[in-house]
Amino acid sequence: xxxxxxxxxxxxxxxxxxxxxxxxxxxxxxxxxxxxxxxxxxxxxxxxxxxxxxxxxxxxxxxxxxxxxxxxxxxxxxxxxxxxxxxxxxxxxxxxxxxxxxxxxxxxxxxxxxxxxxxxxxxxxxxxxxxxxxxxxxxxxxxxxxxxxxxxxxxxxxxxxxxxxxxxxxxxxxxxxxxxxxxxxxxxxxxxxxxxxxxxxxxxxxxxxxxxxxxxxxxxxxxxxxxxxxxxxxxxxxxxxxxxxxxxxxxxxxxxxxxxxxxxxxxxxxxxxxxxxxxxxxxxxxxxxxxxxxxxxxxxxxxxxxxxxxxxxxxxxxxxxxxxxxxxxxxxxxxxxxxxxxxxxxxxxxxxxxxxxxxxxxxxxxxxxxxxxxxxxxxxxxxxxxxxxxxxxxxxxxxxxxxxxxxxxxxxxxxxxxxxxxxxxxxxxxxxxxxxxxxxxxxxxxxxxxxxxxxxxxxxxxxxxxxxxxxxxxxxxxxxxxxxxxxxxxxxxxxxxxxxxxxxxxxxxxxxxxxxxxx
Amino acid sequence: xxxxxxxxxxxxxxxxxxxxxxxxxxxxxxxxxxxxxxxxxxxxxxxxxxxxxxxxxxxxxxxxxxxxxxxxxxxxxxxxxxxxxxxxxxxxxxxxxxxxxxxxxxxxxxxxxxxxxxxxxxxxxxxxxxxxxxxxxxxxxxxxxxxxxxxxxxxxxxxxxxxxxxxxxxxxxxxxxxxxxxxxxxxxxxxxxxxxxxxxxxxxxxxxxxxxxxxxxxxxxxxxxxxxxxxxxxxxxxxxxxxxxxxxxxxxxxxxxxxxxxxxxxxxxxxxxxxxxxxxxxxxxxxxxxxxxxxxxxxxxxxxxxxxxxxxxxxxxxxxxxxxxxxxxxxxxxxx
Ligand SMILES: Nc1ncnc2c1ncn2[C@@H]1O[C@H](COP(=O)(O)OP(=O)(O)OP(=O)(O)O)[C@@H](O)[C@H]1O
Ligand SMILES: [Mg+2]
Numbered sequence: 001x002x003x004x005x006x007x008x009x010x011x012x013x014x015x016x017x018x019x020x021x022x023x024x025x026x027x028x029x030x031x032x033x034x035x036x037x038x039x040x041x042x043x044x045x046x047x048x049x050x051x052x053x054x055x056x057x058x059x060x061x062x063x064x065x066x067x068x069x070x071x072x073x074x075x076x077x078x079x080x081x082x083x084x085x086x087x088x089x090x091x092x093x094x095x096x097x098x099x100x101x102x103x104x105x106x107x108x109x110x111x112x113x114x115x116x117x118x119x120x121x122x123x124x125x126x127x128x129x130x131x132x133x134x135x136x137x138x139x140x141x142x143x144x145x146x147x148x149x150x151x152x153x154x155x156x157x158x159x160x161x162x163x164x165x166x167x168x169x170x171x172x173x174x175x176x177x178x179x180x181x182x183x184x185x186x187x188x189x190x191x192x193x194x195x196x197x198x199x200x201x202x203x204x205x206x207x208x209x210x211x212x213x214x215x216x217x218x219x220x221x222x223x224x225x226x227x228x229x230x231x232x233x234x235x236x237x238x239x240x241x242x243x244x245x246x247x248x249x250x251x252x253x254x255x256x257x258x259x260x261x262x263x264x265x266x267x268x269x270x271x272x273x274x275x276x277x278x279x280x281x282x283x284x285x286x287x288x289x290x291x292x293x294x295x296x297x298x299x300x301x302x303x304x305x306x307x308x309x310x311x312x313x314x315x316x317x318x319x320x321x322x323x324x325x326x327x328x329x330x331x332x333x334x335x336x337x338x339x340x341x342x343x344x345x346x347x348x349x350x351x352x353x354x355x356x357x358x359x360x361x362x363x364x365x366x367x368x369x370x371x372x373x374x375x376x377x378x379x380x381x382x383x384x385x386x387x388x389x390x391x392x393x394x395x396x397x398x399x400x401x402x403x404x405x406x407x408x409x410x411x412x413x414x415x416x417x418x419x420x421x422x423x424x425x426x427x428x429x430x431x432x433x434x435x436x437x438x439x440x441x442x443x444x445x446x447x448x449x450x451x452x453x454x455x456x457x458x459x460x461x462x463x464x465x466x467x468x469x470x471x472x473x474x475x476x477x478x479x480x481x482x483x484x485x486x487x488x489x490x491x492x493x494x495x496x497x498x499x500x501x502x503x504x505x506x507x508x509x510x511x512x513x514x515x516x517x518x519x
Numbered sequence: 520x521x522x523x524x525x526x527x528x529x530x531x532x533x534x535x536x537x538x539x540x541x542x543x544x545x546x547x548x549x550x551x552x553x554x555x556x557x558x559x560x561x562x563x564x565x566x567x568x569x570x571x572x573x574x575x576x577x578x579x580x581x582x583x584x585x586x587x588x589x590x591x592x593x594x595x596x597x598x599x600x601x602x603x604x605x606x607x608x609x610x611x612x613x614x615x616x617x618x619x620x621x622x623x624x625x626x627x628x629x630x631x632x633x634x635x636x637x638x639x640x641x642x643x644x645x646x647x648x649x650x651x652x653x654x655x656x657x658x659x660x661x662x663x664x665x666x667x668x669x670x671x672x673x674x675x676x677x678x679x680x681x682x683x684x685x686x687x688x689x690x691x692x693x694x695x696x697x698x699x700x701x702x703x704x705x706x707x708x709x710x711x712x713x714x715x716x717x718x719x720x721x722x723x724x725x726x727x728x729x730x731x732x733x734x735x736x737x738x739x740x741x742x743x744x745x746x747x748x749x750x751x752x753x754x755x756x757x758x759x760x761x762x763x764x765x766x767x768x769x770x771x772x773x774x775x776x777x778x779x780x781x782x783x784x785x786x787x788x789x790x791x792x793x794x795x796x797x798x799x800x801x802x803x804x805x806x807x808x809x810x811x812x813x814x815x816x817x818x819x820x821x822x823x824x825x826x827x828x829x830x831x832x833x834x835x836x837x838x839x840x841x842x843x844x845x846x847x848x849x850x851x852x853x854x855x
Contacts (some may be wrong), residue, residue, distance in 0.1 A: 136761065198638050326734075326736060327731065327732060327733065328736050331734040347723060347726065348721075348724040348726050348792070351722060370715060371714055372715060372718065
């Protein structure tokens with residue numbers, strides 16, 4: 001490919017935000033029929049580079065070329081016209097509009113008198129969805145689709161202008177393994193059709209499955225650009241972190257029988273979501289919850305926190321019954337939930353990093369329950385920041401100016417500051433880089449060591465095997481297995497989640513199970 | 520993990536947002552000074568002590584009620600009933616006082632009326648799930664009706680010297696109504712900026728779903744904040760009675776628009792999540808000054824409406840500009 005001209009080229013891009021240098025002279029190019037992966041730690045500058053290419057940020061220095069013609073900064077519309085399609089990680093679909101309206105938003109086919117041409121809209125949308133191998137009704141409301149389908153509709157939307165360049169920022173962050181496979185097939189097919197794809201992800205497995213070339217950023221600096229075949233995962237991690245990854249040396253442990261059960265759930269049911277789920281978590285223990293999409297694990301976590309209302313069964317915290325009808329009740333009982341969707345249910349964008357961290361909890365030495373103690377908050381912020389390695393310029397920064405992974409770490413910090421004895425964490429490392437992941441696992445184990453009961457619900461089996469002592473596997477709303485310390489590894493978690501019921505019971509359900517998990 | 524430290528912003532601990540709040544206040548102050556200079560050149564006795572005093576007295580009702588309205592708007596609500604509630608409190612205080620009720624009790628009952636009206640607004644919004652705009656539009660009419668019924672359509676002359684003194688007294692050179700406004704500002708500022716209640720109000724106004732999922736009782740918060748704005752509207756009503764001495768049920772007409780205007784002009788975002796209380800009070804003084812200036816220049820009173828309308832539009836345009844600067848519009852938000 002090097003003999004060809006790149007379809008997109010950036011030279012010496014510099015971008016500053018106040019005193020922060022997000023990009024320090026980055027060169028980047030992309031060829032037709034190529035997948036070029038962009039990787040780096042949280043805050044390395046990946047999203048910023050993407051925003052520059054997509055016309056959302058004006059670079060302070062540097063030039064852009066599209067098809068060898070220099071492009072001046074002209075905003076997102078100009079970039080789209082120049083053939084650059086973007087799939088942001090934040091969803092931009094209008095939930096109340098139909099799929100077709102969303103896909104063709106802003107360039108709808110018209111009939112005379114500027115009326116919408118519905119038949120053409122539906123046909124064009126069907127064609128686009130078909131290319132992606134999707135069976136989605138163009139007339140369905142966008143908000144009614146699953147996250148994965150919404151993500152694919154986003155791609156259809158980006159493709160509707162027939163771009164020659166497709167930029168994707170962490171498209172798989174919210175997808176489960178089966179959905180990831182489908183997305184990877186779609187990206188591969190686009191490449192075969194001649195589209196150049198810029199792909200950002202923290203999942204290095206995807207990088208090696210997809211990428212032709214890899215560019216590594218670190219602290220806004222370009223560390224390397226290389227053929228994917230010329231490097232292996234360990235070397236890539238070293239390039240990203242600037243050091244070797246310290247292996248997670250975790251041995252799942254049986255928590256001593258005599259430790260009290262902090263959270264005891266028995267026969268808990270929520271019609272339509274999960275039924276008769278029972279389990280216990282002891283102080284000092286990390287319990288994982290595994291399961292495919294639709295297994296009910298997210299709903300179970302939400303129900304324990306009072307966001308959903310169980311229809312039967314009981315939950316006890318420290319032997320007192322937990323009847324949370326509002327998250328406030330759960331907090332009062334010492335239960336904290338890290339929500340799965342950090343944008344909708346976690347972040348308060350107008351508040352600063354410090355204010356987000358201490359939204360409901362007070363800092364340790366802020367003795368007054370009513371008055372805020374800014375200096376105490378700032379002091380504890382500094383501790384949380386160094387403990388979780390949060391890359392922020394100042395505690396007074398509005399939280400949206402942090403990189404995605406660092407926003408996630410602030411929410412984890414909120415969980416720590418809550419001093420809850422039962423921590424429910426949904427997808428705790430979503431969007432977090434490899435290095436920070438192992439730091440977070442260490443942090444969770446430390447919380448457990450300090451006598452908390454930690455429950456981690458995750459779609460990442462490797463993650464569960466690296467942080468848990470035991471793992472509850474859910475399938476179709478039921479708790480089907482508990483994997484003890486001896487049998488806890490990635491493969492057995494995946495196998496149990498896919499298989500559903502225990503082998504002997506599963507026979508009659510075999511057909512259903514197959515349907516649930518596309519190969 | 521890595522040892523590189525991110526360079527500090529030249530702003531240090533002051534966030535862009537706070538800086539803009541300060542700039543907005545500075546901008547208001549600058550406009551205020553320009554108004555004073557221009558009008559004083561045209562009409563030299565504008566700057567006299569007497570008219571300064573009038574300006575401060577006239578701004579205090581706006582400022583007092585603006586403190587409550589700032590919090591409501593930060594919660595992404597709106598209260599259209601403040602004018603009627605002000606009138607209700609004004610006639611309650613006037614009638615009770617003129618029929619011999621002790622002053623403190625008369626005032627307390629008037630304030631209680633505002634608190635009750637505000638609480639009812641909050642309950643309608645949270646329990647019947649009616650949008651604030653509609654609920655308080657209903658209350659606008661109801662409170663007006665109650666005020667008319669209570670006053671029997673008539674007006675009351677306050678004879679209690681102690682009552683009218685509230686509108687005339689001067690403390691250390693500052694008119695007492697404005698001192699009351701400053702006290703309301705301080706109380707409001709502490710509540711909004713220094714308590715958990717205030718932080719939760721901003722959070723709920725910014726991202727309600729996240730606020731609930733973080734364990735904030737948003738409904739109780741809404742009731743409390745609407746109760747507060749009802750209370751401040753009633754306090755404004757008591758001030759009206761004290762200043763005018765002769766009130767009827769129509770005193771609050773159009774008050775709600777002026778209050779909303781000063782809040783927005785002061786730099787509070789209609790999109791919720793932010794509130795600038797000192798800005799509100801400063802904007803109240805500005806609006807009162809412009810009205811006084813138009814008065815002294817002999818411009819017909821009707822033009823004052825035009826002036827307030829233009830200022831409001833200007834303020835909203837300014838807000839859009841601020842949002843671009845802080846990048847708080849969704850499209851400018853750094854992604855994930
Ligand atoms: N609008 C902004 N104002 C101030 N700083 C910003 C802004 N946008 C980004 N930054 C800073 O620029 C740096 C790079 O951020 P960026 O979002 O590009 O990181 P990233 O590589 O995408 O990280 P992640 O993997 O966590 O998403 C970070 O330090 C971030 O705080
Ligand atoms: Mg990013």
